[in-house]
Amino acid sequence: MRQFLYAVLLILCLSVGHCGEAAVLEGPWRYMETNETENGGVNVPALVRENSEDWPLFDMDNRPPLSGKYQHILLTVKVSGQDPQKNVLLFMTTKQAVRMWLGDELFFSRGRFYPQRYDEGSQPYMVALPAFEGETQLVVEMYSDSPTHLGWFGMFSLDTEQMQMARFFYSDIPLVMAIPVGIAIIFIMVLYYRFNPQGWRRLYGYIILFMVAFCLWLFCVSNVKTLFWDYPRLWWYSLSILAYLLPLAANLIPRELLKGKPYARMDIVLWMNGLLFVVAMTGEIMGLHTMNAMMSLYYPMLAIGESVVVYWCVRAAREGDTLCRSVLLPVVVFTLLGVIDGVGGHFYLLPWHMYLTPLGIYAFLHFVVAILREQVRHEEDLLRSTVKLEHKAALMQKKSETDALTGCWNRSKLKELLADAIAGARKTGQPFGMLMLDIDFFKKINDTYGHDTGDAVLRAFATLVRTHLAKEQACVRWGGEEFLILTDITEQAGLLALAEKICEQVAAVPLAGHKLTCSIGATLWQVETDTTDTLFKRADDALYQAKKDGRNCVVFSE
Template identity: 50%
Template sequence: MMRRIKFREPLAEKIKRCCLLLLLLWSSLSPVHAAALADDWQYQLESGEDCRLSTMLQADCPERDTLMFMTTNQAVRIWFKGELLYERGSFAPVRFDEGAVLHVVKLPEFQGPEPLLVELYGNSQHNPGFFNMFFLDSELEQIKRLYYFDIPVILALPVAFIILVIMAVYQYFYFHGVKRLYGFISLFMLAFFGWLISVSYFKYILLDNPAFWWYCAGILAYLLPVSSYLILAELLRNKPYAHMKWIVRAALLLFLAAMTGELAGFHTMNGLMALYYPLMGIGGLAAMVWVLKAARQGDYLCRAVLLPTCMFTVFGVFDGLTGHFHLLPWRTFITPLAVYGFAFFVIEIMRGQLRQRQMLERRTAGLEQKAALARRRSDIDALTGCFNRNRLKSLLAAGIARVQLSGGVLALLMLDIDHFKQVNDTYGHKTGDAVLMAFSKVVQSELGQYSHCIRWGGEEFMVVVNATDRDEVLALAEKIRRRIGQTEIAGKWITCSIGIAVWQEAGDRPEALFKRADTALYQAKNSGRNRVCLTDGESVN
């Protein structure tokens, strides 16, 4: 019994015409001329049905000696010149589908018109078999034809692989808050990558097992919407108006029902496609509405995922309906091209991560700047701008290291403003503060690159000096004393006393150096003030 497919519905006619125009445009890139065997050669067989198709082959083009066609859940025999030339599949009912098989048959040489008989048998117990894509051409042209059919897959595979690598890197290195999203994207891309291979024609180079690829394509087709809905559910997790969990559960339940029925021998993987496509369309449409609402609220990831959601939904439903109901005379998918929409989504994720990293770096730099400012403030006297006593230890350590490296001497000068208490008592603390500020500026103006002024407390100051020898230290101290006595400080005339201690390299300690400087200052004050004294009590003036 034979049943021939006719396009009776107006919509089907329109789809067929549009697709034929696309095929003509595609084929124009590199012309492929097949032998005309019949008008369309598409036949569908119910379970247990068989048919025979015959034609006469002419010997007008000897190089066209390769026969190529595809069967789905059918056994086939080819008779040429009255002899059995090719046979594949079981001519008895089978429990599990044999899937889509691409047949390539090399014809023997012949001289005149010879009869070609194709015998088909639908061996699936529940799913009708299908026969299409019947071409007679040279081997090279047949390979080119398969390449053209696989162009969408070839364009999509490297993009899908790159996305998988990027997501693996991101999932490993980035923080836990987005790992679930990256995991779902990786799951979807992994299923999509496997589906691309299972629906391509070059898969037969990897493994010539049609049943394996048939079930891989079916299982992955069910997993694709489940994994894509998981991505959308993660993006819409905190949106109260989105109910993606119900769509995820429905898709997952359909997948489990299809797999369970298939294992039980009911062929539900293909039989439940009547529910699969409506669910895919409705779920995709609902997701697009929720994603659009979230995008309008400013969610940049939802705005970015809107494009791949639309592309995968529309392309997937189109490919599914045309493939399941055999609306087109060829078997090519456009769903692979939707990966470019998904690539846009991944690029937006990367841009968002880059923006977050830059924001974090700016925030970190700001915090570091504030910390440095706080450290500086902790080392600087707020009134005079000199270092405070917190910095003395590090300045002494730097001075000691400089002496050990370059030679010279390190000295500590301790300065005290004479009769400063009288200034405060007579003119007030405001004038006293002005005197301290002016005094520190005069002292700092006399210091070199490696000398630093420190306000020790009250009217006492210290100067850490790196000099060539002791005479240079004494000259600096005397210069400061004279300058203070000869300069009007905040409208007042004041003097200062200075004690000097020189670093003794062998076994000397900062505490001992400080004590010697304090002793020398005490001697200077007891000697009449307004003078410079060394540690041993010798007065310079």
């Protein structure tokens, strides 16, 4: 990311150098401060005709200090008609009215040459010179209520129309690079805000708010828009309002990240941003021109406020906060580039007219990627926790339905198993089978060898029985040494075969070192007339009959 930003800056610097070749104007610029011009006059001011050759020299790139006593300034320079294709002026003015003469002809006028309640705004112009031959004089008159802005031009040059258009578009390169990224970030955050309710929705909302304000600022600051919408005051005030609102919207993001940190007093920073905007806006409505005048206070407050935010984010990052670590880069880059652009543009300190602040969006993109990465990690952790909880719940559910000693289903689970079996039988019209098992003479085991041995016998018996059951056949501990088996067998012969097999295996295999037998009562569910009470009665009667018949046998009850 850093290497990419360095490459972009290098390309921009080379582009600025390529487009900044000096225009062909004959002789030096000269100037005169005055208040003796006519409002709305179309004639060349008389002062120019009298003694313009004796006026002080004027440096277009570094305006000489003015007295501050006057609201008008006259500029003159000789223009040669040697290259008629270089006939297009490109320049920008801020909060100034301007008109121009070539020789005696007034060919351009924009703004009002008297005090106004609201500012003129900032506007780039491309103006074609009238046709002329030989050498003539270009006269420029400028008016401003603000001594700070009087006499300042931006990117003033005389060249061909193609070169001037190139300069015009070159100055918007950072904006063109930033706007698509900003729109993409808004789109991604809207998706996360809309479809990821478990995420950081408030943080996503603040990012959307900041990016919308930033993209609007990018549009307002672009030069190309003036080719289609020539409303300098609208763009000027929109730009000024957004300049005050951007820190307010941006600081909502670290405020959300630093929430819960006792040392981070983000509300104070936000109140300072908000109060400055309210004061500037109120003064501007009253005609005091405070939106621009308070920029001298705005940029120091911005630098101080964001430095404090950076300090708080560094503290949070040292405590292990990943997002606070990630937000440091965009905060530092946006603040640094914003102060450079703002101070350089407001006080005319920079030799180029190109905004660097838009490039800060790539640092912000680094922060957005970090958010998405953390969101994915958070969702993965949440998924793992959910799986663990579901597994734990399943284990607890199974534990609540399982007999702790034998591992068979318990009587609570029997209700569910029996209900499912009855529902299936009624749906298909086919019966199901039930076996009721009882270990013969189990009481003697307990009385002779103790309950520990009895428990071992029960476990061994349950294990042996389950080895002979299919997956769909359930073994339930009915109580004591009695067990129930629910099977999907629909015929008497099959049910008796299973019961006899179990009976034979129990008699053949020692259980916990003891030779034992079991008695089994068998029955089938009667689909049309049966109930659970009659089902259990038949199985119990059959088991009783098996015991009566000498044990170690199977009896079926119709």
